[in-house]
Structures are given as structure tokens and as C-alpha cells.
Amino acid sequence: MSEQKTSSDTRDRILDVAERLFMENGYEATSMRMITGAAEVNLAAVNYHFGSKEALLREVFRRRLGWLNENRLQALDRLEAQAGGAPLKPSQILEAFFGTLLRMGEDKALGGMTFLRLLGRTLTEPAEFIRTFFAGEYAEVIDRYKQALYRALPDVPQAEIVWRLHFMLGAMSYAIAGTDVLRVVTGVEVGDLAGERPLQDDDTALARRLAQRLMPFLLGGLRAPLPQFDEPARIQKELPTQAARESRPGI
Amino acid sequence: MSEQKTSSDTRDRILDVAERLFMENGYEATSMRMITGAAEVNLAAVNYHFGSKEALLREVFRRRLGWLNENRLQALDRLEAQAGGAPLKPSQILEAFFGTLLRMGEDKALGGMTFLRLLGRTLTEPAEFIRTFFAGEYAEVIDRYKQALYRALPDVPQAEIVWRLHFMLGAMSYAIAGTDVLRVVTGVEVGDLAGERPLQDDDTALARRLAQRLMPFLLGGLRAPLPQFDEPARIQKELPTQAARESRPGI
DNA sequence: GATTCGTTCAAACGTTCGTTTTAATCTTAG
DNA sequence: CTAAGATTAAAACGAACGTTTGAACGAATC
Numbered sequence: 001m002s003e004q005k006t007s008s009d010t011r012d013r014i015l016d017v018a019e020r021l022f023m024e025n026g027y028e029a030t031s032m033r034m035i036t037g038a039a040e041v042n043l044a045a046v047n048y049h050f051g052s053k054e055a056l057l058r059e060v061f062r063r064r065l066g067w068l069n070e071n072r073l074q075a076l077d078r079l080e081a082q083a084g085g086a087p088l089k090p091s092q093i094l095e096a097f098f099g100t101l102l103r104m105g106e107d108k109a110l111g112g113m114t115f116l117r118l119l120g121r122t123l124t125e126p127a128e129f130i131r132t133f134f135a136g137e138y139a140e141v142i143d144r145y146k147q148a149l150y151r152a153l154p155d156v157p158q159a160e161i162v163w164r165l166h167f168m169l170g171a172m173s174y175a176i177a178g179t180d181v182l183r184v185v186t187g188v189e190v191g192d193l194a195g196e197r198p199l200q201d202d203d204t205a206l207a208r209r210l211a212q213r214l215m216p217f218l219l220g221g222l223r224a225p226l227p228q229f230d231e232p233a234r235i236q237k238e239l240p241t242q243a244a245r246e247s248r249p250g251i
Numbered sequence: 252m253s254e255q256k257t258s259s260d261t262r263d264r265i266l267d268v269a270e271r272l273f274m275e276n277g278y279e280a281t282s283m284r285m286i287t288g289a290a291e292v293n294l295a296a297v298n299y300h301f302g303s304k305e306a307l308l309r310e311v312f313r314r315r316l317g318w319l320n321e322n323r324l325q326a327l328d329r330l331e332a333q334a335g336g337a338p339l340k341p342s343q344i345l346e347a348f349f350g351t352l353l354r355m356g357e358d359k360a361l362g363g364m365t366f367l368r369l370l371g372r373t374l375t376e377p378a379e380f381i382r383t384f385f386a387g388e389y390a391e392v393i394d395r396y397k398q399a400l401y402r403a404l405p406d407v408p409q410a411e412i413v414w415r416l417h418f419m420l421g422a423m424s425y426a427i428a429g430t431d432v433l434r435v436v437t438g439v440e441v442g443d444l445a446g447e448r449p450l451q452d453d454d455t456a457l458a459r460r461l462a463q464r465l466m467p468f469l470l471g472g473l474r475a476p477l478p479q480f481d482e483p484a485r486i487q488k489e490l491p492t493q494a495a496r497e498s499r500p501g502i
Numbered sequence: 503g504a505t506t507c508g509t510t511c512a513a514a515c516g517t518t519c520g521t522t523t524t525a526a527t528c529t530t531a532g
Numbered sequence: 533c534t535a536a537g538a539t540t541a542a543a544a545c546g547a548a549c550g551t552t553t554g555a556a557c558g559a560a561t562c
Contacts, residue, residue, distance in 0.1 A: 170425020224471025
């Protein structure tokens with residue numbers, strides 16, 4: 001029961017370095033020797049402290065996602081308590097979900113933009129153990145927020161809400177992961193491209209600006225008119241079936 | 252057997268198999284032996300026909316992106332000719348850009364959803380040779396469409412348009428790549444999750460449904476109200492500076 | 503029939519991978 | 533201090549990686 005409270009310096013240095021290198025190179029292209037070399041620890045230290053490379057990646061995420069999803073649930077709890085049973089506004093829900101994440105990008109102690117970029121890229125990684133891990137980590141949060149959106153938008157078919165949640169996750173995921181792509185390929189900053197003043201290489205400013213621009217976009221997409229189908233007419237409004245059995249990864 | 256191998260038979264089988272395996276496993280996690288084994292060709296055939304594994308990946312994309320971006324430019328040419336000098340409607344521009352792509356998902360001869368998923372996933376891969384390749388392939392198309400959007404939305408700061416283009420690419424990229432993630436992790440189809448009738452395992456239907464739902468979302472996001480900045484006031488409308496020096500990957 | 507040339511083949515190349523082993527070192531409670 | 537356990541160090545493991553080699557094949561050309 002008593003956790004070993006070693007708080008090993010080696011352990012934390014490995015996690016910090018792995019977080020950065022996985023972000024820069026991807027999981028497969030990052031070798032144990034690159035990690036232990038950059039962290040200035042022995043090669044065997046990773047297997048000693050974490051067991052395997054896969055377990056290392058999981059731990060890199062666990063220490064961040066634990067905080068993230070806990071705070072997301074708390075934010076939703078707070079909003080629902082304030083509303084006193086009434087449905088929330090979509091903007092409140094998005095702010096709680098995406099705002100909590102984007103605030104991590106401004107805080108170096110929570111991983112900063114390094115972790116956000118890693119997360120954005122890893123969500124599209126096809127490796128099975130990664131998808132399984134994310135599905136488990138996100139199951140509760142996604143389900144809670146989906147239910148909140150169902151209540152907030154009672155006139156929108158639930159299938160449509162699921163799709164749009166999917167789209168929103170993608171916009172944010174790619175926007176985060178892509179800013180670095182842009183930087184590397186072009187050598188300029190996103191805001192800089194269209195004439196804005198350049199960013200100091202301060203991730204805090206990037207995270208804040210990203211949040212300010214992403215939120216209106218997501219809200220506009222979420223509340224867009226429903227699509228017109230060219231297929232034979234079919235029921236647009238589904239029952240709130242308990243089909244919420246699924247769990248899926250999201251950012 | 253009467254089946255006769257033409258000189259390009261091996262080459263095409265390698266490309267088709269590589270396209271599928273890169274999509275399923277990612278570039279790094281797909282070995283030459285997996286590819287040549289599944290294609291039932293000799294291990295050395297890849298290096299003989301393409302030169303290297305990197306060159307193989309580039310060729311997998313080149314044969315599809317050539318068609319895609321050519322058709323995108325033609326679609327834009329057609330619209331601009333019809334408009335006779337007047338700005339296009341944002342919906343027309345999005346339809347030309349994203350619609351052309353999504354139509355590839357409905358056509359097996361153009362790669363179908365397999366290629367779309369591969370594209371969506373590869374765009375976030377951090378390997379330098381991949382980013383460099385995409386930047387070159389997309390430079391002209393992105394620039395043309397960006398200019399069209401500038402003209403279509405003269406009151407929106409160009410920096411904002413660049414950001415929103417970025418968001419739209421992300422929503423589409425992740426939506427495509429994610430449908431398979433969803434299928435594998437949960438064993439159910441996206442539309443199925445919220446009570447819709449299940450899809451026959453027909454990628455054509457998935458591509459069409461995706462397009463019908465994505466387009467209103469993107470349009471809603473593109474036309475959303477501009478963000479309010481909490482930073483000191485600064486100029487919102489930039490000059491059409493020739494900062495269009497950059498080229499960047501997009502889906 | 504012999505020659506040529508593009509293609510396929512089996513085998514091996516050297517390197518790097520994640521992991522394991524065994525010993526040395528550090529930390530700390532009795 | 534000493535014994536015991538936790539951590540680090542150095543070296544090696546077998547497997548898999550992308551690539552190269554040199555010979556064999558097959559269908560045209562002379």
C-alpha cells in the first residue's frame with residue numbers, strides 16, 4: 001500500500017525528455033538510446049523505472065491527462081451546479097472542454113505546448129496500444145461532455161452532435177500539432193504569415209492566441225445549420241438511446 | 252497460369268499494398284518485409300523500383316496528390332471563370348477544395364477511403380522528409396485557395412483566414428483519419444454510435460455522409476464572428492502584403 | 503542460337519532496435 | 533557500522549531493420 005516515494009530525479013528527467021522527443025519525432029522514430037542519451041541516464045533506466053518503451057509512453061501521458069480530465073470534469077460539475085438543472089450553453093461547454101486543455105499550453109509545469117503538440121499528434125497514431133490507452137483515459141470525460149451537449153442542443157440530432165464533436169476535436173488537434181509543422185517547414189510563425197507581429201518564442205502567447213481564435217471557430221461550426229441529405233428522407237431526431245456505450249479518444 | 256505479369260504489375264501491387272499498410276500502421280511501423288510479403292513480391296523489388304522506403308512513400312502520395320491538386324486547381328479556375336472577376340462565395344471555395352478531396356473517398360480507383368485516411372494521418376507525421384514533400388506538393392493549391400478566400404471575405408483579417416483555413420484542414424483531416432480509429436477501438440461505426448442505421452462496409456457511403464456533414468460545419472466555422480482579443484488593441488485589417496511566401500501542407 | 507536488358511530472386515550486409523543480465527554503487531534503517 | 537534494498541552502470545542479447553549484392557530468369561533483338 002505504501003507507495004515508494006523515491007521521487008527519483010532520473011525518473012522525472014526521463015519523462016520530460018521523452019515527452020519532448022516523442023513530440024519531435026513520433027513514438028516509433030524515437031529510440032530508447034535517444035531518450036536516455038538526452039536525459040543523461042543509463043540505457044537500462046527506462047526499463048527499470050517503467051518496464052518498457054510502451055509503458056514509458058503511457059506514463060508520459062498519464063501524468064498529464066490525469067490532471068487534464070480531472071479538471072475538465074470539475075469544470076463541468078461547477079457549470080452544472082451553477083445552472084441548477086437547466087441545460088448549459090454550448091459556449092460554456094466548449095470553454096470548459098477546450099479551454100481547460102488550452103490553459104495547459106500556457107503552463108510549463110503542466111507540459112506547456114510541448115505536451116499539447118504531443119497529444120495532438122499522438123491521437124492519430126495507429127498503434128493499437130496507444131488507441132486502447134486513450135480510449136480508457138477519455139471514456140468518462142467524453143461521455144459526460146457528450147451528454148451535456150445533447151442537453152444543450154435538444155433540437156440537433158444526437159448523431160450530428162457526435163460528428164461535430166469529432167470535427168471540433170480534429171480542428172483543435174491539428175491546429176495544435178500543426179503550428180510546429182508550420183514553423184519547421186516555413187520558418188515563420190502562423191500569425192506572422194499574414195502580416196501580424198511575430199511571436200516572441202513564448203509558448204504562452206501562442207497558446208493564448210490559439211485559444212482566442214479557435215473558440216469562435218468551433219462554436220460557429222457546432223451551431224451551423226444542419227446538413228441537407230440527398231438520401232431518402234429519414235428520421236432526423238433520434239431518441240436519447242443509451243447507445244452511449246462507446247468510448248473514444250479525444251483531445 | 253494464364254495470369255501474366257506485366258512490367259508494371261509488381262510496381263502497382265507494391266504501391267497499393269504500401270498505401271494500405273502505411274495507413275494501418277504508420278510509416279515507421281511498416282517494414283519493407285511487411286509490404287513485400289503482403290504484395291507477394293521479392294524484398295528487393297521496392298529498392299529496385301523506387302530506390303528507397305522514403306521514395307516509396309513519396310510515390311504512394313504523388314500518384315494520388317497529382318490528380319487531387321490538379322482537379323482542385325481546375326475547379327477553382329472554373330468557378331472564377333463563371334464569376335467573371337467577382338469574388339467567389341465561401342461555400343463555393345470550400346466545396347471545390349474539400350469536395351474534390353472527399354470525392355476521392357468515393358472512388359476506389361482514386362484510392363478511396365484508404366488513401367484519405369492515409370493522408371489525414373500522414374499530415375501530422377513529424378518526419379522531415381514527409382513535411383518537405385507535402386510542402387512542395389501543396390504550395391500552389393494552398394496559395395490559390397487562400398487568395399480566393401481573401402477576396403471572398405474582404406472584411407475578415409487575412410491572419411484570421413489563415414488560422415481558420417488551418418482549423419478546417421484539421422477538422423477534415425482528423426475526421427477522416429479518426430473514423431477508422433473509432434471503428435477499431437469501439438467496434439462500431441460513427442453514424443451508428445448515436446442511433447443511425449449502420450453503414451454497410453461500403454466506403455462510398457461513408458465518404459458521402461462525411462462530406463454532407465463536414466461541409467456545413469466548416470462553413471459555420473469559417474463565417475463565425477471574429478474573436479475578441481483581450482490584448483491591447485491592434486490593427487485588425489492587414490495589408491495584402493506579399494507575405495504569401497510560405498507554402499504549407501494541407502489536406 | 504546468342505545477346506541484350508529489364509526484372510526477379512535468394513542471400514547476406516552492417517546497423518540499430520528494445521530488452522536483459524550481472525555487477526557495482528548508492529541510500530538508509532537497525 | 534553493516535546488512536538489505538534501491539538504483540545505476542556496462543556489456544551483451546537475439547531480432548528486426550533498410551539496403552545491397554550477384555546470379556538467374558524471361559522476353560525481345562540481332
